[in-house]
Amino acid sequence: MQGMSDILDMAHDMAKDLHEVGAMDDITMRVMDRICVPEKPSFTPARIKKIRAKSRMSQPVFAQFLNVGATTVAQWEQGKKSPGGSSARLLDVIDRKGIEAII
Structure with missing residues (x-):
């Protein structure tokens, strides 16, 4: 199928x-x-923090679900880096459907 x-x-x-x-x-x-062709999602630091908070996870735990380092999540939330590629897609899914969608 x-x-x-x-x-x-x-x-x-x-x-x-x-x-x-x-x-x-x-x-x-x-x-x-x-x-x-879905548009590439973009995320502000505040939006990333809100998505993580809605998931009720610490930065290190959230990072594991996204397959990135905890420092990467911290840098996203501080505006030092932006998520791209698969991380941005996963954040978009989590934002729309909740963390349960990827568990």
């Missing part, structure tokens, strides 16, 4: 093919881009 992201990837690939041959207009292609 395919996951939703696989289905969206296939739909987006088909839309790109249709757009390339002129069977789909630019506006519809932009809509497909918006639907199929």
Whole structure:
């Protein structure tokens, strides 16, 4: 069984093919881009701290769930660094669905 992201990837690939041959207009292609390609989430230090607090975890424990070091979480919350890649995606999931979504 395919996951939703696989289905969206296939739909987006088909839309790109249709757009390339002129069977789909630019506006519809932009809509497909918006639907199929999620925007990269961005996080302020306050938002990261709020997500962690909502999860009721210390920085070291929260860091383990994100597979990063405790100092990294501290730097995010102090605004010295920003989460990227898989860390940003995990934070987004935790923010929307709670820590239970990744446990």
